[in-house]
Amino acid sequence: MELQISDLEKDIIKEILNIGLARAADSFASISKDRVLLKVPDMELINANEVLEILKKFERTHEIIQSDIKGDFNGTTLMVFSAKHIEKLSQVCLYMELPYENALNEMQESLLLEISNIITGAFVTQLANILKADIYGSPPSHPQKGALADSLKNVFSNSPIFQPIIFTVITHFTNFEEMVELPLFLFFDTQTFTKILDIIRSYNFYELN
Numbered sequence: 001m002e003l004q005i006s007d008l009e010k011d012i013i014k015e016i017l018n019i020g021l022a023r024a025a026d027s028f029a030s031i032s033k034d035r036v037l038l039k040v041p042d043m044e045l046i047n048a049n050e051v052l053e054i055l056k057k058f059e060r061t062h063e064i065i066q067s068d069i070k071g072d073f074n075g076t077t078l079m080v081f082s083a084k085h086i087e088k089l090s091q092v093c094l095y096m097e098l099p100y101e102n103a104l105n106e107m108q109e110s111l112l113l114e115i116s117n118i119i120t121g122a123f124v125t126q127l128a129n130i131l132k133a134d135i136y137g138s139p140p141s142h143p144q145k146g147a148l149a150d151s152l153k154n155v156f157s158n159s160p161i162f163q164p165i166i167f168t169v170i171t172h173f174t175n176f177e178e179m180v181e182l183p184l185f186l187f188f189d190t191q192t193f194t195k196i197l198d199i200i201r202s203y204n205f206y207e208l209n
Contacts, residue, residue: 005197014041016200025173028115031093036174044170045168059148064081065079066140066152067120067139069124069137076187077187086108089112090107093115124137171186
């Protein structure tokens with residue numbers, strides 16, 4: 001299925017996501033106890049296999065925390081934590097100098113799950129309010145390395161007629177002091193993206209402005 005979307009609609013979707021991500025950035029700033037800069041999200045319609053190749057590169061060197069979006073929309077958020085960020089968050093939140101050695105210990109895993117839960121929850125709540133949709137985030141999980149493709153089946157395989165195109169937003173929370181990037185990936189299947197387009201097309205853009 002080929003999606004038709006105008007430049008104006010792209011800009012509107014980016015702005016809606018920006019508002020939701022700004023709330024998430026505020027939540028992350030309170031956790032990391034530092035100012036957070038948020039890059040404007042990029043929006044791409046790309047093949048599912050391309051997405052998996054991108055994620056495999058992160059999977060080798062980073063820890064990925066997943067939270068699914070349920071309800072009216074079908075989607076997934078992935079937060080990608082670098083070794084440097086894991087160590088800093090351990091220091092700030094756990095008051096411990098815990099080195100990251102290509103594997104999370106139990107306390108670090110619990111911390112990243114809670115951070116993802118707070119940030120994704122803030123984003124999903126804001127998105128639900130803006131789009132007037134009944135959506136919620138599921139409890140976050142930490143997929144084993146090499147198992148990410150299986151954990152994303154809810155987006156890639158839920159509606160085969162709409163595959164393999166999915167909706168992807170890649171943005172970054174950037175720590176102000178050290179400029180450590182914390183990528184956040186947001187995926188919607190094409191059926192959900194079509195629902196979002198229908199919602200924004202029903203808006204009166206002048207009233208929105």
